[in-house]
Amino acid sequence: MNYYILLSIFPQDIVYYIVQIIKQTNSKNIIYKYYQNTKKKIESIKYISNIINNVNYYKEYLNNEILTNNLTECLTIIYNSNYNREKYNNNFWIAFTDLLSKKLMVLNNHILINHKNKKNDTQYIILNNSICLWFKICVKHNIRLSLSFSKVEHYVYCFSRQIKEIKNFLKFLYPPRSVDNNNLFLNDDYSRFIIAHTIN
Numbered sequence: 001m002n003y004y005i006l007l008s009i010f011p012q013d014i015v016y017y018i019v020q021i022i023k024q025t026n027s028k029n030i031i032y033k034y035y036q037n038t039k040k041k042i043e044s045i046k047y048i049s050n051i052i053n054n055v056n057y058y059k060e061y062l063n064n065e066i067l068t069n070n071l072t073e074c075l076t077i078i079y080n081s082n083y084n085r086e087k088y089n090n091n092f093w094i095a096f097t098d099l100l101s102k103k104l105m106v107l108n109n110h111i112l113i114n115h116k117n118k119k120n121d122t123q124y125i126i127l128n129n130s131i132c133l134w135f136k137i138c139v140k141h142n143i144r145l146s147l148s149f150s151k152v153e154h155y156v157y158c159f160s161r162q163i164k165e166i167k168n169f170l171k172f173l174y175p176p177r178s179v180d181n182n183n184l185f186l187n188d189d190y191s192r193f194i195i196a197h198t199i200n
Contacts, residue, residue, distance in 0.1 A: 037081075040077055040081075041077055041078065041081035041083065042199075043074075044073075044074035044075075044077040044078050044081075045074075045078055045083070045096075045199060046199050047070065047074045048071075048074050048075065048078065048096075048100065049096070049195050049196075049199050051066055051071075051103060052096070052099040052100050052102075052103045052195075053099070053192050053195060053196065066103075066107060067107060067123040067126045067127055067130075068126065069126065071126060071130050072126055072129045072130055072133060075130055075133035075134065075137070076133060078133075078137060079133055079136050079137050079140060087198060088198060090141070091180075091186075091194055092194055092195065092198045093137070093141040093143060093178075094143060094178045094179070094180060094186060094191075095178075095186055095190070095191035095192075095194040095195055096137075096191075096195055097134065097137060097138050097141070097143050097178045098177055098178035098179075098185075098186060098191055099188065099191050099192070099195070100134050100137075101134060101175045101176050101177065101178065102175045102188075104127065104130060104131055104134060104169065104175070105169055105172070105174070105175035107127055108127060108131075108168070108169045108170075111123065111124055111127060128167060128168050131166065131167065131168055131169060132165070132166075132167055134166075135160065135165060135166040135167075138160035138178070139160045139161050142159055142160065142161055143159070143160050143178045144157065144158070144159050144160070144178070144179050144180070144181070144183070145157070145158060145159070145160055145163075145176050145177065145178060145179070146176070146177040146178075146179050146183065146185070147172065147176050147177075148172060148173045148174040148176075148177075149171055149172060149173060150171060150172065150173045157179065157183050
């Protein structure tokens, strides 16, 4: 804002008062925006964590309860957000991406079994978008993956940043697994413990 224009209209003390109000308003807006963004990213990671930690979803309800726009919206927020590295450390992201991959594979198989893998099917679109976002999160945190392809007998280990983008799970025999630096899988219960301990 050009304050010289104000000075040509109002006395200097009035202009000073106006400037202070503008600064305070801008500061409040910045603080409020920061609060809203922080709230969204925490709520998003809790939403996804509740989905992947919940082992009681019945298959007939999987699509209706999980494959909604909320899933991709929350994953997008998680991907675009920066989390405290001390709290959300590498072990957390290994556990998070590993359980998320398993849940997405269950959804993938459910859709294939029910012949819903059509390009115009909303839930199939949401599933594949979610898989793309899962992979982007893996790349962002440089997660090491163990891949089991349908036509390969052994696991292939690689860092997510070193491979072509994974857009769906059609070529995999088992869900891609996130592994630690020793190529070891995390136990599911241990992964759930890590996630629950981190987000609470």
